[in-house]
Amino acid sequence: MSHRVRVNPIACEAHGMCAELLPERITLDEWGYPVIDEGSLTGSQLEHALRAARACPTFALLVERERERGRR
Amino acid sequence: MSASPSTITELAPATVQPRAPALPRLLSGIRAQGALSLEQHLAVHGPLPATGGGRRRARERAGMLIAEIERAGLLGHGGAAFPTAAKMRAVASARRRAIVVVNAAEGEPASLKDRTLLESLPHLVLDGGILAAEAVGADEVIVCACESAGAGIESMARAIEERARARSERGPALRLTAVPGHYVAGQESALVNFLGGGPAKPTFTPPMPFEQGVRQRPTLVNNVETVAHVALIARYGAAWFRELGTPTQPGSALVTLSGPVAHPGVYEIEHGASLSSLIRAGGGSTARLRGVLVGGYAGAWVGAPHLEGVALSNEHLAPHGASLGAGVVLLLSEHACPVAETARVARWLAGQSARQCGPCVHGLDALATTLEELAGGVAEARVAQRIDRLASLIARRGACGHPDGALNPILSALETFQAEFADHARHGPCDACSRPGELPLPDRPVSEATARP
Numbered sequence: 001m002s003h004r005v006r007v008n009p010i011a012c013e014a015h016g017m018c019a020e021l022l023p024e025r026i027t028l029d030e031w032g033y034p035v036i037d038e039g040s041l042t043g044s045q046l047e048h049a050l051r052a053a054r055a056c057p058t059f060a061l062l063v064e065r066e067r068e069r070g071r072r
Numbered sequence: 073m074s075a076s077p078s079t080i081t082e083l084a085p086a087t088v089q090p091r092a093p094a095l096p097r098l099l100s101g102i103r104a105q106g107a108l109s110l111e112q113h114l115a116v117h118g119p120l121p122a123t124g125g126g127r128r129r130a131r132e133r134a135g136m137l138i139a140e141i142e143r144a145g146l147l148g149h150g151g152a153a154f155p156t157a158a159k160m161r162a163v164a165s166a167r168r169r170a171i172v173v174v175n176a177a178e179g180e181p182a183s184l185k186d187r188t189l190l191e192s193l194p195h196l197v198l199d200g201g202i203l204a205a206e207a208v209g210a211d212e213v214i215v216c217a218c219e220s221a222g223a224g225i226e227s228m229a230r231a232i233e234e235r236a237r238a239r240s241e242r243g244p245a246l247r248l249t250a251v252p253g254h255y256v257a258g259q260e261s262a263l264v265n266f267l268g269g270g271p272a273k274p275t276f277t278p279p280m281p282f283e284q285g286v287r288q289r290p291t292l293v294n295n296v297e298t299v300a301h302v303a304l305i306a307r308y309g310a311a312w313f314r315e316l317g318t319p320t321q322p323g324s325a326l327v328t329l330s331g332p333v334a335h336p337g338v339y340e341i342e343h344g345a346s347l348s349s350l351i352r353a354g355g356g357s358t359a360r361l362r363g364v365l366v367g368g369y370a371g372a373w374v375g376a377p378h379l380e381g382v383a384l385s386n387e388h389l390a391p392h393g394a395s396l397g398a399g400v401v402l403l404l405s406e407h408a409c410p411v412a413e414t415a416r417v418a419r420w421l422a423g424q425s426a427r428q429c430g431p432c433v434h435g436l437d438a439l440a441t442t443l444e445e446l447a448g449g450v451a452e453a454r455v456a457q458r459i460d461r462l463a464s465l466i467a468r469r470g471a472c473g474h475p476d477g478a479l480n481p482i483l484s485a486l487e488t489f490q491a492e493f494a495d496h497a498r499h500g501p502c503d504a505c506s507r508p509g510e511l512p513l514p515d516r517p518v519s520e521a522t523a524r525p
Contacts, residue, residue, distance in 0.1 A: 031434040
């Protein structure tokens with residue numbers, strides 16, 4: 001089962017921890033907000049992603065199972 | 073098939089119609105002022121198909137109504153053109169008792185259609201809300217009106233009272249709520265948030281309103297015009313509905329026409345009618361046109377050279393990067409400066425952010441600043457790259473559709489008025505830049521910029 005990371009942009013306050021912990025998938029824009037590559041995570045990235053999600057001070061980073069993908 | 077739009081100034085006498093006439097449909101029997109009473113409404117359209125019966129009969133009827141709406145091919149009129157039947161099915165299949173929200177929270181300053189329906193045809197709207205409730209098994213219909221639509225709110229409140237007095241059998245509870253007038257308040261999740269006691273600001277999805285909406289119940293949010301069409305489809309059928317419009321976008325639509333035109337206002341057109349026929353119905357343009365903004369401030373520009381062939385359906389507008397959206401058609405005269413107008417619109421759109429998501433707050437502000445610099449002739453070198461970069465940082469990064477919607481008219485203006493933008497970047501403001509803005513924004517709302525017919 002594949003996973004991906006997603007950010008809740010309302011909760012995000014640009015602390016930037018996620019980009020430190022998952023630089024393979026997350027960079028920061030010029031205002032400090034995460035720009036996320038939402039493709040499927042590899043096995044080793046999943047572990048880092050979960051760590052990044054736990055480290056986010058506002059719990060804005062979500063690790064989702066691909067099939068949970070919401071209709072936007 | 074008639075292609076000529078009909079205006080709310082052409083008043084048809086209220087007579088009993090076995091079938092609603094070709095056009096107007098929604099606007100049949102409308103008066104120049106005031107609402108149709110319940111009695112007058114019933115004289116135009118007749119009663120709703122029978123309601124009542126047991127629970128099993130109600131479920132059967134609900135399934136038949138949704139199937140009829142699906143055959144009609146009705147698409148939502150709030151802007152996204154989502155198939156109404158599919159939305160209803162999603163809500164109907166949820167386990168808990170549903171709620172219907174009729175969205176007339178029109179925050180688009182160039183649109184008058186939602187308030188026109190509330191003001192003039194409240195009973196058609198209520199019919200549609202009651203039918204939608206029946207389709208999804210809801211026991212409550214909440215009509216959400218923009219707080220600035222005073223006359224519409226009064227008229228709808230009176231209509232709900234009339235219904236309460238006249239009602240002989242049980243139906244859903246009918247409620248009316250005034251919603252704050254800012255632009256994003258009409259987003260589905262913002263309405264649900266507001267009706268749950270929160271601010272009228274969008275929320276992070278999922279859950280979507282159809283899964284978990286007002287009071288955690290599955291919630292059907294339909295635009296007020298969408299439910300008005302439902303009230304007609306239930307009476308006259310899918311085949312009748314499809315007699316107008318295009319195969320992919322059947323039926324008619326209300327459009328708000330404004331700008332340099334003799335009689336601005338709300339018109340009913342059939343999907344696919346030509347832009348020129350709409351302008352003719354509006355008494356013709358009073359100036360040469362530089363372009364037309366179709367779909368309002370989430371829409372796209374069609375430049376003067378292409379206006380002749382434009383047809384008002386999403387399929388025909390797609391090659392121009394436009395869609396009908398909530399039916400706003402804004403004409404821009406050749407006296408106006410499209411660069412200054414775009415900078416004004418961009419600044420207003422930036423100010424309409426709910427200020428919840430960083431990329432929207434900072435991105436739209438930076439984009440507006442860049443356009444103001446461009447209009448003033450003081451833009452940095454490589455301004456085109458800067459705009460591209462900002463657009464990529466804004467797109468698909470908000471919780472709601474506002475940042476993406478805001479990009480549409482701005483990016484489309486840059487393409488449509490390429491020569492004018494290049495000229496400003498090189499030589500600074502033009503003579504027209506100092507004229508007062510022509511596009512209706514809250515400093516110049518459409519209700520003042522245009523006299524209602």
